[in-house]
Amino acid sequence: MSKLVCYFTKAYSTGSASSPLSAATIERRTPTATDVQIQILYCGVCHSDLHFARNEWAFTQYPAVPGHEIVGRVTAVGSGVKKFKVGETVGVGCLVDSCRTCPDCRSGLEQFCAGMVMTYGSMDEHLNAPTLGGYAQSIVVTEDFVLRIPANLNLASAAPLLCAGITTYSPMRHWKVGPGQKVGIVGLGGLGHMGVKFARAFGAHVVLFTTSPNKVADAKRLGAHEVVVSTDADQMAAQAGSFDFILDAVSATHDINAYLNLLKHDGNLVLVGAPEKPLPVAAFPLLFRRRSLSGSLIGGLPETQEMLDFCGTHNITSDVEMIRMDQINDAYERMLKSDVKYRFVIDMATLT
Amino acid sequence: MSKLVCYFTKAYSTGSASSPLSAATIERRTPTATDVQIQILYCGVCHSDLHFARNEWAFTQYPAVPGHEIVGRVTAVGSGVKKFKVGETVGVGCLVDSCRTCPDCRSGLEQFCAGMVMTYGSMDEHLNAPTLGGYAQSIVVTEDFVLRIPANLNLASAAPLLCAGITTYSPMRHWKVGPGQKVGIVGLGGLGHMGVKFARAFGAHVVLFTTSPNKVADAKRLGAHEVVVSTDADQMAAQAGSFDFILDAVSATHDINAYLNLLKHDGNLVLVGAPEKPLPVAAFPLLFRRRSLSGSLIGGLPETQEMLDFCGTHNITSDVEMIRMDQINDAYERMLKSDVKYRFVIDMATLT
Numbered sequence: 001m002s003k004l005v006c007y008f009t010k011a012y013s014t015g016s017a018s019s020p021l022s023a024a025t026i027e028r029r030t031p032t033a034t035d036v037q038i039q040i041l042y043c044g045v046c047h048s049d050l051h052f053a054r055n056e057w058a059f060t061q062y063p064a065v066p067g068h069e070i071v072g073r074v075t076a077v078g079s080g081v082k083k084f085k086v087g088e089t090v091g092v093g094c095l096v097d098s099c100r101t102c103p104d105c106r107s108g109l110e111q112f113c114a115g116m117v118m119t120y121g122s123m124d125e126h127l128n129a130p131t132l133g134g135y136a137q138s139i140v141v142t143e144d145f146v147l148r149i150p151a152n153l154n155l156a157s158a159a160p161l162l163c164a165g166i167t168t169y170s171p172m173r174h175w176k177v178g179p180g181q182k183v184g185i186v187g188l189g190g191l192g193h194m195g196v197k198f199a200r201a202f203g204a205h206v207v208l209f210t211t212s213p214n215k216v217a218d219a220k221r222l223g224a225h226e227v228v229v230s231t232d233a234d235q236m237a238a239q240a241g242s243f244d245f246i247l248d249a250v251s252a253t254h255d256i257n258a259y260l261n262l263l264k265h266d267g268n269l270v271l272v273g274a275p276e277k278p279l280p281v282a283a284f285p286l287l288f289r290r291r292s293l294s295g296s297l298i299g300g301l302p303e304t305q306e307m308l309d310f311c312g313t314h315n316i317t318s319d320v321e322m323i324r325m326d327q328i329n330d331a332y333e334r335m336l337k338s339d340v341k342y343r344f345v346i347d348m349a350t351l352t
Numbered sequence: 353m354s355k356l357v358c359y360f361t362k363a364y365s366t367g368s369a370s371s372p373l374s375a376a377t378i379e380r381r382t383p384t385a386t387d388v389q390i391q392i393l394y395c396g397v398c399h400s401d402l403h404f405a406r407n408e409w410a411f412t413q414y415p416a417v418p419g420h421e422i423v424g425r426v427t428a429v430g431s432g433v434k435k436f437k438v439g440e441t442v443g444v445g446c447l448v449d450s451c452r453t454c455p456d457c458r459s460g461l462e463q464f465c466a467g468m469v470m471t472y473g474s475m476d477e478h479l480n481a482p483t484l485g486g487y488a489q490s491i492v493v494t495e496d497f498v499l500r501i502p503a504n505l506n507l508a509s510a511a512p513l514l515c516a517g518i519t520t521y522s523p524m525r526h527w528k529v530g531p532g533q534k535v536g537i538v539g540l541g542g543l544g545h546m547g548v549k550f551a552r553a554f555g556a557h558v559v560l561f562t563t564s565p566n567k568v569a570d571a572k573r574l575g576a577h578e579v580v581v582s583t584d585a586d587q588m589a590a591q592a593g594s595f596d597f598i599l600d601a602v603s604a605t606h607d608i609n610a611y612l613n614l615l616k617h618d619g620n621l622v623l624v625g626a627p628e629k630p631l632p633v634a635a636f637p638l639l640f641r642r643r644s645l646s647g648s649l650i651g652g653l654p655e656t657q658e659m660l661d662f663c664g665t666h667n668i669t670s671d672v673e674m675i676r677m678d679q680i681n682d683a684y685e686r687m688l689k690s691d692v693k694y695r696f697v698i699d700m701a702t703l704t
Contacts, residue, residue, distance in 0.1 A: 104617070112617045112641065174642070257630070265456070265464045268644070271635050278609070280630035283623050286647025289464065290526070292620070293645045295638025 005030045006127060010351055011136035012325055013063040017055035020329040021135070023351070026065060028140045029126045033080035036146045038090060043134040044069025044160040044318070045344035047190070047251065050332050052121055056276075059121060067134030068094040068119040069162040069345075071155050081143045089155060091147040091308065092139060093162035094119055094298050096131060100144075108302035135328065137351055147305050150312025157317035160190065160343040161308060163298065164318060168195040168247060169307040170299030171270045172202060177245050179203035184239075184246035185224070186259060188215050191249035191272055193319060193342040196222045199247070201314045207239065209259075218341070222319070236262070241289070249273050256293065257282045265289040270296050318343045324350035357382045358479060362703055363488035364677055365415040369407035372681040373487070375703070378417060380492045381478045385432035388498045390442060395486040396421025396512035396670070397696035398542070399603065402684050404473055408628075411473060419486030420446040420471040421514040421697075423507050433495045441507060443499040443660065444491060445514035446471055446650050448483060452496075460654035487680065489703055499657050502664025509669035512542060512695040513660060515650065516670060520547040520599060521659040522651030523622045524554060529597050531555035536591075536598035537576070538611060540567050543601035543624055545671060545694040548574045551599070553666045559591065561611070570693070574671070588614070593641070601625050608645065609634045617641040622648050670695045676702035 006027040013024040031037045049066035051057055070092040074084050084090060098105050099115035110116055117124070120133030149158050168191055177183055183204040185195040192208070199206045200223030208224035210216070216227040228235045236258060243262045251273035259269055260281070271294070285291060299307065311317065319342045323331050331344045358379040365376040383389045401418030403409055422444040426436050436442060450457050451467035462468055469476070472485030501510050520543055529535055535556040537547040544560070551558045552575035560576035562568070568579040580587045588610060595614045603625035611621055612633070623646070637643060651659065663669065671694045675683050683696045 109617070171642075265461070271638055274635050274639055278632035278634045281633045281645065282630045283626045283647060286623055286645070287626055287649045288647070290523075290646065290648050293633065293638070294642065295635060295640070296642050297639045 009136050009138045011065050013065045014053050015062050026132050031076050031078045031140050033078040034142050035078045035140050036084050036143050037076035037140045038072040039075045039138050040072040040348045042071045042156045042159040043067045043346045046163050061130045065132035065135050069159045070134035071159040083143050089149045091149050091162050092141050096141045096145050108300040110300045111298050156345050157320050159345050160318035164190045164194045166299040166304045166307050167272050169198050171296035175268050177202045177204050181244040184243050186248040187250040190343045195247045196224050197316050260285040263291045268292045270294045320345040322347050361488050361490045363417050365417045366405050367414050378484050383428050383430045383492050385430040386494050387430045387492050388436050388495050389428035389492050390424040391427045391490050392424040392700045394423045394508045394511040395419045395698045398515050413482045417484035417487050421511045422486035423511040435495050441501045443501050443514050444493050448493045448497050460652040462652045463650050508697050509672050511697050512670035516542045516546045518651040518656045518659050519624050521550050523648035527620050529554045529556050533596040536595045538600040539602040542695040547599045548576050549668050612637040615643045620644045622646045672697040674699050
């Protein structure tokens, strides 16, 4: 595809796996007929941003701009754009395009499309260049991958819904979490705290598992009916065989079998964190109770809009800690120590 | 419960984890009002028998009698027995009783009942003694745990249906294997060869995975549409992301992630073999395609009868190799080398 006219916007980028992020100027394509140009107001900070910036998944091309929890205001629309107008408040998540024609795309499961274009780390065919994420003043996205943000939500607190929100909402919808069920959430971080809020809103009995006794009170404030300190063997044993569904939001190495044993028969444990090393899984807890260990990653565009609308109806947002753009490198270090309640969000007005 | 009157029957038992099996005389309870007494004609040899005889699961009490793939003829019935008459051909599988009152029992999922009584290695409350399995001339079982064998099936070849049959039938029914699906079966042994037959009968496109190039022709004879030699990286790569369902019947250590990567999104890999050591499971193949790793173990009584009736309709039995009772120790050694096509069955007339 020929190279389009482009414009420049300020951003925070990194030039190598070992460099800090710093101010830079990047290219965006000028909006095509079907594009929406967005002034970015807030961008959430996902652990994936850090993995990507530091090339921990070994596919990063530099210079790299992370950020896929984007909330902003429409500043321009292409001539063919039907769904959005200048001035509207919108969001962009982990995907900015897909093939549009495969069965997955036609089913609204763009996250499985072999041609999916991620917000950062994919190829932007318009520019023949890697896609660059939301740590920037503006972004241009095809309208079908732009989402509406319900008017009643705080915009900064809504930003993490675009990744942490859909990542926890989607598996609970897929596996039909609802009233009468006992649901476990493992880990109280950016993902886990959203998991607690959604599981509670879906009507389940919610049990939060944490290694930190000092998180008990906050977990209950967020909606957990019970909190189990997972290092306490007696507390764990008391929960054996009682869960319909467990959402495991822990990326650090941990004993997955201890949680598999907490499931009822036909129960499902779903990983949404991504531990780097393979997890040793014992066959017997799976066999004897027909349990399942699954994984889930974000969601498709229709379900992401559904999640945002659900959040509007139920007034759900993330608990966030606002940072300036120039605090991002410190924020990464704090995130590595789980020192955030529960998601950093960059106020993009501070990128000047 | 008070000790009932009992009778004696010949059997093959072992007195320790390191002893061979040898002829012995054991006690059976005389039939109560709801019991069926069965002359055992054939008993299949399951790998579990060997694990149990050698105390490899650390719960064996000695003397121990293995055997839970039992086919025989009714020789006596209690006064209250309604479903069976003397002379009928019947089967007994891995379970001989359960609590009858829990939600699982009421749903016909006796395999999940906390009070389930296994054919060997559980407690027989009638005798206050461990249950003893089917390597014997007769057995007494409550009528609700006795199954009908369709008249058209060869009795010796039907015996392995009681464990290997239901173990492979149940998960494929539970996860709705059927026409239009691509189904993989990993391993061509006692379980795997039944998996191939059932998957084919259910209308799926069946692919057998084996490490043995010399099993290719036989797998096709048994019903596989394709056979993949799993040590051939090119053959494996050609199957990536194409399976709806994979039944993994391998107990030996093997790379489960190689098979997870063969699943489509939302596909399921179900373990029916029981590897002793934990399997290292990589999170990414699960996350990126919402795949599941599950386990399954036998089935409930209603489903076991359904499976037998299905086998009658479709004329499905196991491929068996008949042995005399006194060949059982050699058969175990051959089983350890996978040197059997595909299930040993003991002709109990040779136990004299």
